[in-house]
Amino acid sequence: xxxxVFLPGAALALALVIALRxxxxxxxxxxDGLGLDDLTILRPEQRRSATxxxxxxxxxxxxxxxxxxxxxxRVIRWLQTQVEYAGxxxxxxxxxxxxxGLVWALIVSPAVLLFVxxxxxxxxxxxxxxxxxxxxxxxxxxxxxRTEAIERDLPDFLDVxxxxxxxxxxxxxxxxRVSERxxxxxxxxxxxxxxxxxxxxxxxxxxxxxxxxxxxxxxRQFVTAFLQSDELGAPLVEALSQIAVDQRRDxxxxxxxxxxQVAPRVTLVTTVVxxxxxxxxxxxxxxxxxDLDFSSLFGGFxx
Numbered sequence: 001x002x003x004x005v006f007l008p009g010a011a012l013a014l015a016l017v018i019a020l021r022x023x024x025x026x027x028x029x030x031x032d033g034l035g036l037d038d039l040t041i042l043r044p045e046q047r048r049s050a051t052x053x054x055x056x057x058x059x060x061x062x063x064x065x066x067x068x069x070x071x072x073x074r075v076i077r078w079l080q081t082q083v084e085y086a087g088x089x090x091x092x093x094x095x096x097x098x099x100x101g102l103v104w105a106l107i108v109s110p111a112v113l114l115f116v117x118x119x120x121x122x123x124x125x126x127x128x129x130x131x132x133x134x135x136x137x138x139x140x141x142x143x144x145x146r147t148e149a150i151e152r153d154l155p156d157f158l159d160v161x162x163x164x165x166x167x168x169x170x171x172x173x174x175x176x177r178v179s180e181r182x183x184x185x186x187x188x189x190x191x192x193x194x195x196x197x198x199x200x201x202x203x204x205x206x207x208x209x210x211x212x213x214x215x216x217x218x219x220r221q222f223v224t225a226f227l228q229s230d231e232l233g234a235p236l237v238e239a240l241s242q243i244a245v246d247q248r249r250d251x252x253x254x255x256x257x258x259x260x261q262v263a264p265r266v267t268l269v270t271t272v273v274x275x276x277x278x279x280x281x282x283x284x285x286x287x288x289x290x291d292l293d294f295s296s297l298f299g300g301f302x303x
Contacts, residue, residue: 060102064095067102085215086142087185097135105131143215150186150216151251157182158222158244162237171236172197189214204230218247 068076079094086092108127115124157178164174176194179187189210196206204227211223222243229239 056103056106057099060099060106063102064098067098068095071098082136082139082143084213085146086139087146087188089139089142092139097139100135100138101131104134146185147214147216149184150189150214151218151247151254153182153184153186154216154218154222155244155248155251157186158240158247162240162244165240166237186219189219218250221250222247 076094079097083093083097108130112124112127115121115127160182161174161178164178165171169177172194175190179190179194192213193206193210196209197203201209207223207227211220214220225243225246226239229236
């Protein structure tokens with residue numbers, strides 16, 4: 001029998017096997033092919049994509065592109081700025097922020113229906129603002145933590161950088177070496193700026209983008225002072241040392257301002273919580289110590 005007769009059938013069977021295999025991979029869990037170590041090193045946003053997500057997450061992911069297309073470009077740019085200020089926590093982007101908001105919208109949607117039927121306007125307002133407030137509150141928290149870390153580490157970073165440059169290392173290799181050893185969000189921003197320089201960007205352009213990516217006033221002052229000293233030809237070590245001294249003084253002033261803002265808050269908590277409780281204890285002690293006859297005071301109780 002001629003073997004060529006079986007070729008069409010074999011090709012059809014092979015195509016069917018490939019199609020079934022492709023359908024199986026399409027329906028399978030993306031994390032099945034990853035080991036435990038691979039899943040551990042993934043960022044939470046990437047781990048969520050690798051391990052799959054719940055029904056609400058899948059629905060929010062499908063709706064996120066449509067919602068983004070309907071948002072005004074200024075809103076998109078503002079969200080992008082907030083994400084950059086927060087340091088892209090866990091690989092989060094604008095689509096991730098929109099997705100989180102949609103998840104919250106789906107969670108509170110049953111409560112919205114109940115409040116609409118019941119006519120509860122306060123609860124309805126809270127439910128409608130929750131999808132907007134929750135993702136922005138998360139970005140605000142990461143932004144505050146990142147800004148505080150940058151402002152705390154910048155003076156020490158500049159001191160170590162000045163010592164490294166004094167030892168005879170060039171500015172860019174010294175900046176890379178100190179960033180690798182130092183760690184933290186400040187080091188990450190410096191490494192990103194150096195990566196931009198290595199890919200063709202000018203040093204001035206990379207540092208200007210570094211200033212735009214951060215909400216830290218201390219980092220912006222450092223970039224401005226460094227670029228000015230570079231243009232004027234000032235000695236680099238002296239410039240770095242002076243910038244470090246100025247940033248340390250500004251950081252101390254900011255800490256004093258924060259400490260001054262804490263006193264009114266403590267006073268408010270004391271006034272609202274401790275004073276009423278103390279007055280209640282004193283009144284109860286006075287009443288019990290007076291041995292009053294409550295039945296005579298409230299005649300209805302004695303009957």
